[in-house]
Amino acid sequence: MxxxxxxxxxxxxxxxxxxxxxxxxxxxxxxxxxxxxxAGSHDAASDPDDISNEAWLTAARKIDGFxxxxxxxxxxxxxxxxxxxxxxxxxxxxxxxAPLALVPDLPIAGHEGAITEQAWLDDALAQLxxxxxxxxxxxxxxxxxxxxxxxxxxxxxxTVRVTRHRALKRLREILGTPVSIS
Amino acid sequence: MDQFPELRVEAPTxxxxxxxxxxxxxxxxxxxxxxxxxxxxxxxxxxxxxAIAVVSWLTGSTTELNxxxxxHPLTPAGQPYPVPAFTDPTQSPTASGEGDPTLGTGPGAGPxxxxxxxxxxxxxxxxxxxxxxxxxxxxxDPTATVTPSGGPTSEPTDGATGQPTDGATGQPTDxxxxGVGVGPKSSDTPAPGCTGGADPxxxxxxxxxxxxGGSTPASxxxxxxxxxxxxxxxxxxxxxxxxEGPSPESTTGSPAP
Numbered sequence: 008m009x010x011x012x013x014x015x016x017x018x019x020x021x022x023x024x025x026x027x028x029x030x031x032x033x034x035x036x037x038x039x040x041x042x043x044x045x046a047g048s049h050d051a052a053s054d055p056d057d058i059s060n061e062a063w064l065t066a067a068r069k070i071d072g073f074x075x076x077x078x079x080x081x082x083x084x085x086x087x088x089x090x091x092x093x094x095x096x097x098x099x100x101x102x103x104x105a106p107l108a109l110v111p112d113l114p115i116a117g118h119e120g121a122i123t124e125q126a127w128l129d130d131a132l133a134q135l136x137x138x139x140x141x142x143x144x145x146x147x148x149x150x151x152x153x154x155x156x157x158x159x160x161x162x163x164x165x166t167v168r169v170t171r172h173r174a175l176k177r178l179r180e181i182l183g184t185p186v187s188i189s
Numbered sequence: 190m191d192q193f194p195e196l197r198v199e200a201p202t203x204x205x206x207x208x209x210x211x212x213x214x215x216x217x218x219x220x221x222x223x224x225x226x227x228x229x230x231x232x233x234x235x236x237x238x239x240a241i242a243v244v245s246w247l248t249g250s251t252t253e254l255n256x257x258x259x260x261h262p263l264t265p266a267g268q269p270y271p272v273p274a275f276t277d278p279t280q281s282p283t284a285s286g287e288g289d290p291t292l293g294t295g296p297g298a299g300p301x302x303x304x305x306x307x308x309x310x311x312x313x314x315x316x317x318x319x320x321x322x323x324x325x326x327x328x329x330d331p332t333a334t335v336t337p338s339g340g341p342t343s344e345p346t347d348g349a350t351g352q353p354t355d356g357a358t359g360q361p362t363d364x365x366x367x368g369v370g371v372g373p374k375s376s377d378t379p380a381p382g383c384t385g386g387a388d389p390x391x392x393x394x395x396x397x398x399x400x401x402g403g404s405t406p407a408s409x410x411x412x413x414x415x416x417x418x419x420x421x422x423x424x425x426x427x428x429x430x431x432x433e434g435p436s437p438e439s440t441t442g443s444p445a446p
Contacts, residue, residue: 020218021215021218022214023211023213023214026205026213026217027204027205030203030204030205030210030213031202031204031205034203034205035200038200038201038203039200063209064212064213064216067212067214067216067217068216070217128198131196143196147197148196148197148198149198150197178196
């Protein structure tokens with residue numbers, strides 16, 4: 008039996024401060040994670056910010072069914088975001104829309120290093136399989152633990168560990184070779 | 190877990206929008222209310238089902254209790270009404286002691302018309318004729334069969350053979366109207382005022398029918414079974430027929446030993 012911590016209990020009561028604290032703690036990581044997952048698809052309709060907000064609203068509606076700490080709340084929230092993203096992708100496939108391409112990240116003066124690093128990371132993750140990319144994004148990029156990753160991706164702990172091990176092995180091979188940087 | 194520290198991205202700390210925060214608060218508050226509402230709905234549904242079940246059970250139980258109180262045995266599907274036990278028509282009526290109204294074989298096809306049935310069993314013609322006069326059964330008043338000497342069963346009757354006997358003498362008679370096993374014909378002279386079918390000892394006698402007139406032959410046995418005081422036993426002269434037999438006065442005679 009998992010008991011709620013004070014932050015989750017306050018959020019269940021509808022405390023705005025509790026929700027603000029939760030948002031500060033997990034919203035940034037959630038957006039980054041969604042951006043990494045959406046790196047392969049240049050669909051403007053599946054905006055990570057929209058999916059993140061939808062995930063937050065769904066979490067607020069289902070908060071009574073959640074029991075756990077604030078860290079466990081992260082995995083639960085990421086799982087909601089994953090399902091929302093999957094629904095959005097299915098909707099877009101069904102509608103056969105022609106989404107507008109995202110505006111490419113143009114180099115800005117003074118931030119060349121950051122942009123280059125971002126591009127290098129995107130290229131490295133793009134060479135992984137979707138499952139490996141999800142696991143690496145959760146564990147290495149966003150910093151979730153294994154349990155939260157299991158909750159977010161709907162996998163077992165063994166699967167997460169094995170997938171992470173294979174993904175890191177491939178990343179070593181990729182980083183050993185020159186990675187094309189756009 | 191940090192085998193690739195360069196992969197780690199420093200996630201920015203985002204501040205929630207005011208509109209989004211208010212929505213989060215509103216959605217998290219009524220969620221408990223809706224949960225209570227769900228519980229109430231479940232309880233209400235369960236209570237409704239239980240009430241319906243109880244009412245159905247009570248209705249079924251009371252209906253089942255009413256069946257035994259009717260005392261109506263259930264009949265098989267092929268017999269919509271109970272059928273009485275079958276009696277052999279060749280049996281002596283005195284042995285059976287009761288007539289079979291369904292057979293209609295005697296003039297006194299009523300409950301006390303066993304002799305008629307006996308005679309009918311001996312003569313098929315009698316069967317068909319006597320059944321054509323159902324009103325005769327209504328005249329088979331048991332009181333009319335009372336003879337001066339005794340009750341209705343005092344007349345000697347040869348039940349085994351169906352041999353009619355003379356009610357006055359107690360001897361078998363050769364009177365044509367009381368022939369053995371010969372039932373009355375339509376041309377027979379009716380016994381005036383006699384309820385022939387009322388005489389259990391006259392199997393061959395027919396019953397005077399006020400509607401049919403001469404359908405009742407006169408016979409000593411029939412005459413002996415008539416009560417003189419009875420209005421229905423007033424002697425009427427038949428139009429024809431061999432019923433010139435004994436008068437009603439002869440019925441008062443003492444039977445032959």
